[in-house]
Amino acid sequence: MMEYKENQFLSLFNKQKANQYSIANTTYKERIKKLNALKKAIEVTYRNAIRIALYKDMKRHESEVDLLDIFPVVSEIKIVKKELKKWMKKQDVETPLSLIGSSSWIHYEPKGVCLIISPWNFPINLTFGPLVSAIAAGNTIIIKPSEITSNTSKVMQQIINDLFDENEVALVQGPVETSTQLLELPFNHIFFTGSPIVGKIVMKAAAENLTSVTLELGGKSPTIIDETANIKSAAKRIAWGKFTNNGQTCIAPDYIFVHETVKDKFIETLKNQIQEFYGSDASTSKSYSRVVNEKHFIRLKNYIKDAKNKGAEIVFGGNYNDEDNYIEPTLITNLTQDASIMHDEIFGPVLPLLTFNKLEETIAYINANEKPLALYIYSKSKKNINYILKNTRAGSTGINNNVVQFSNHYLPFGGSNNSGIGKTHGVYGFQEFSNMRSVLKQHTKSAIELLFPPYTNLKQKIIDLTIKWL
Numbered sequence: 001m002m003e004y005k006e007n008q009f010l011s012l013f014n015k016q017k018a019n020q021y022s023i024a025n026t027t028y029k030e031r032i033k034k035l036n037a038l039k040k041a042i043e044v045t046y047r048n049a050i051r052i053a054l055y056k057d058m059k060r061h062e063s064e065v066d067l068l069d070i071f072p073v074v075s076e077i078k079i080v081k082k083e084l085k086k087w088m089k090k091q092d093v094e095t096p097l098s099l100i101g102s103s104s105w106i107h108y109e110p111k112g113v114c115l116i117i118s119p120w121n122f123p124i125n126l127t128f129g130p131l132v133s134a135i136a137a138g139n140t141i142i143i144k145p146s147e148i149t150s151n152t153s154k155v156m157q158q159i160i161n162d163l164f165d166e167n168e169v170a171l172v173q174g175p176v177e178t179s180t181q182l183l184e185l186p187f188n189h190i191f192f193t194g195s196p197i198v199g200k201i202v203m204k205a206a207a208e209n210l211t212s213v214t215l216e217l218g219g220k221s222p223t224i225i226d227e228t229a230n231i232k233s234a235a236k237r238i239a240w241g242k243f244t245n246n247g248q249t250c251i252a253p254d255y256i257f258v259h260e261t262v263k264d265k266f267i268e269t270l271k272n273q274i275q276e277f278y279g280s281d282a283s284t285s286k287s288y289s290r291v292v293n294e295k296h297f298i299r300l301k302n303y304i305k306d307a308k309n310k311g312a313e314i315v316f317g318g319n320y321n322d323e324d325n326y327i328e329p330t331l332i333t334n335l336t337q338d339a340s341i342m343h344d345e346i347f348g349p350v351l352p353l354l355t356f357n358k359l360e361e362t363i364a365y366i367n368a369n370e371k372p373l374a375l376y377i378y379s380k381s382k383k384n385i386n387y388i389l390k391n392t393r394a395g396s397t398g399i400n401n402n403v404v405q406f407s408n409h410y411l412p413f414g415g416s417n418n419s420g421i422g423k424t425h426g427v428y429g430f431q432e433f434s435n436m437r438s439v440l441k442q443h444t445k446s447a448i449e450l451l452f453p454p455y456t457n458l459k460q461k462i463i464d465l466t467i468k469w470l
Helices: 006-024 028-045 047-058 062-088 123-137 150-163 176-182 196-208 231-247 263-278 294-309 359-367 382-391 426-432 447-451 457-469
Strands: 091-093 102-110 113-117 140-144 169-171 189-193 212-216 222-225 255-259 313-316 330-333 350-356 374-378 396-399 434-442
Touching (some): 028 047, 028 062, 047 062, 047 150, 062 123, 113 176, 123 150, 123 189, 123 426, 150 169, 189 196, 196 212, 222 359, 231 263, 255 263, 263 330, 263 350, 350 359, 359 382
Parallel strands (some): 140 169, 189 212, 222 255, 255 350, 374 396
Antiparallel strands (some): 091 102
């Protein structure tokens, strides 16, 4: 396994910098060949190794690994293979009459040497997904995966070492300090997935080199269930969206606003649905994964204790096992606004339930906080749905479903302000790793030359007519 030390980072960066134009000039067929190799590695060659690694890291069931880590990357590659030739072609645009005798187009060129810093919650998905876009756009790439899911990072290291020379794609392992050292290098683009707190650090470091960034962050994604909603369907989809991967999903429902007239019915239905998924004791279910490490386990346990101390009621779950980083699917009601769980992104299997009577109150609460990465609406009322869409802001929205919007790679995925900067998936990912280079080609004598100095009254009259009519 190839490993890098601090003094090798600059050398590695310079190798990729020297090689960037060679990679940039590859054809769409050459890029697709690389993506086919990556697809085979993930889907076939290393698929079982990925499953084993993620079980060691988080006790993830292999079906969940296939569905939420492997499938999204394979799906992304399929779309790129289908569309890349078109994306790479010059994009002709109109040329105004004032520039008669010329033509104009957009040329998508690679940004250059890129850094991808990926998280631990979906390490395969959120490392190789951006990598697909970066390769499609013709960049060289250094990857820094999370040190928390170390078993999965080792498998990703093997995949990268098997498929790529280090002057094109390299993976660097190490602690947080490794990311800090990499961020000092003058990358042409940085793609970071993680928390808003760390996102600010990344953006500040990028500013030193005027490096462009894509920040896939998170936040508290709200879910609204009004009185017209299909309660059974809402409970089933929310139970899956929230407790899959033990709630460690950036677009999982973070808290629920349910209309007071359907609150009791929703809670009962949600309890039953959780038990249908994971049994009466989720700790014995092979389908229920674990909190990733002790640090996050303690954080989540403290959320529950703090909420209880401030008068909240646990209506389901609340049990935990320190030895296994196990926290039962937990539903909490009667929360006060000073509870820490109402301020921090939960990122775990704990779900606060709030009630509302008037939709305006819910909207006011959501808008008083940072823009979320996702917002979910369960309703049969077109009026209510449109009202929420028009009067809130979010990176993405699911209507009568949650989380699955991430799986549509024809939709742009990303946040807004505190929940992120930039978009990814499909053509949007290709564009994120590309520079839209403007090109104008003069074919005949330029009319503008008639207005070059020295300026005269006649030329001024022509300029006036140009301003008015062209």
